[in-house]
Amino acid sequence: MPNFVKLQQMTTKNITKNYDFIDTMRFIAMIGIVMEHSSPFLGLKLNTLHDQIIQTVALQFIKFGTIVFFILAGFLIGDKFNEYTTKQYLGRRLRTTFKPWIFWVTIFIILFYIDECVRYFKGSDSLGFTDPIAYLLDRIHFIVVQTSFWFIINFMLCITILLVFRKYMYKITFGVILGILSLFYSVNLYYDWIPTGHTTALLGFVFYLWLGVILHKYFNEFISWINKQSFLLIAGAVLITFVISCAETINLIQLGSNDSGNTLRFSNIIFSLVSFLFLYKYCNFSVIEKLKPRSMTFGIHLLHHILIIIFLPMLLRPMKIVYAHQSAWSLFFLQFAIFILIYATTYAIVYFIGKSEKWKWTVGQ
Template sequence: MQKSFAGSRSVPAHPQRTEGYLFVDNARFLSIVCIVLLHTNWFEVDPTPSLLESAIVALRGFGILTFFVITAFLMASKMQKPQFRVLEYYRDRVNRIGKPYLVWLAILLSITFARLISLGKFRLIDIPLEIWHTTFFTAFWYIPVLLFSLAVMLLLRQHWWKPWFPAAALGASVVYGVNQYYQWFTPIHSFAFFGFLFYMWLGLWLYRNLERVQAWVLALPWWKVLAATTLGLILATAEARLLIHLGSLNPYDGLRISNQIYALICLLVILKLPWRLAPSFVDVRKDSYGIHLVQVLINTLGKSAITLALFALGLDRSFTFFDRVPDYVPNPLVRIAIWFSWFVLVYGISLWITQQIRRTRLAWIVGGG
């Protein structure tokens, strides 16, 4: 039996339910953990991180690419339904992803403008710059890039299975990776509007070939998978440290070549895992997007509160504590302990707020409803 993607060649339909893939839930959970872990990092501007710190930052680098893969995988699942319509699907994505994003973006911008006004630094001319910065230099960058990528993929759906499409998409991802060294354009993945198309195509391909891929992955010995993962992490860490040495603007960029390789290996690990990773109090399908949105606000407010407290106590009058964490906390193990403690706090608060909002009429602002 075969069903087809709208406007594409026929693809095998899976006998499994289109909901409830264990690896998708595990990928969602790990991706959100990685994203929050990244943005709760207190020493991201450290020009001379310890090897352990570099390895931990590199460790969570697979998260964002995995998110694009599972987004397309779930889109492929939706496209199997007879009532699927491209415009209706995209409109639903805009409503469920775009509208909540605009709400939290507006909240964060309002707080930013209120802070500038209180400091006497607010200027009308700075409004576009603040909007630009908040949109593309916080964790919010993911949403406009995702919606753009979805639009491109849907517009080109008739070409998905033509050989040139994955080749061109992979070529774009490689260009972004090589650009880390040559800087033909700003080497930051939050501007990489065409850099993630290959990983969306990979999600479509994975859905189409899931049974064969899972059989192959399950047959792989764990020692080979873990050895490959370790090697991938070593490469990702080494390239990040090389980019730091070269003065890169974003040495841990998600599209650097080694991280793309590492992310693909991590995807195999996630496919092979036989158990659910998320604790029972986390509903990865209902909580993940809300956590992603809320954590930006919690992290920003928390760091602002710490900065003000240090100023009030006379410990830092320059408001630059988070730019100079290695100077204040020279021991890398202590920095890592602080980082993970802050991550647990931000993740926990974001999860709680998301779950509380989901019980109200405002559930739509965290992707529910």
């Protein structure tokens, strides 16, 4: 009996230690998300196959972030199920997540209006003054639908769906239904039945949240399985799925798709899941813990797109850097330079806000 108790304590200790992977993986996933959002390739339509390949490779290798985030969030939900009722959990999420979201959306809108004021007093056309209501609604739509702020709305919707169907949570049939909903958006990329943007795929990400809940339930079995897998196998799977994802993107470009890099492409789903395995097993770097990922990641998510939309153009304009006029290779290297600038600046702002007892709640601390 003493040996059994000792073994049980060791197992519990190992599992608790392995939970640290969440902070590390969220930190790495956020790096990918910030780099994608700040990439000069984003939204550009390049004409030659050579340029399209460079663009695709530059964007695809960081494309795992969103799905990985949902899986990790689902894991945490599974961890909290026994501690909170549905009402308690949603209430807690609204306080800790939605309140900072509202604050920064408001700041975003204020900054847009400041920009409009500058335009107006310089004699340029300003919708913010000629039709302020229309401008306000347009900016709210832009922020909620076309920037990283969509994630919180979609995330809260996904959580609500899971909790409403809580009694079916661990049913495979429920997971299959959610998986089919996600794959619908994959197929829709080729038929355009509904708008294809991943930010409008309101039901497309619930499956990955559910997958995280299932991962939590069977975490011991997952650890046992992943420990048996070789580096060659997992790294090979990442490389193969990366190439296939690039190929699908190029194919969608050739078909004239307006959303060829959609997160819910079937090939990117597989790439993201395989990347999750690789990150879990090989990227639990202790140095990341020194960067305080648990307290920094949410704030970085909230602020980085404000810097990209509002402040980055102020820097690029005097330097006369116009993305459409640059070569594909110039854009490739520019992507990394801009990412370093945006990430470092956002990190510094979140860090100093976190030092303030009065304002640290705005960055989730």
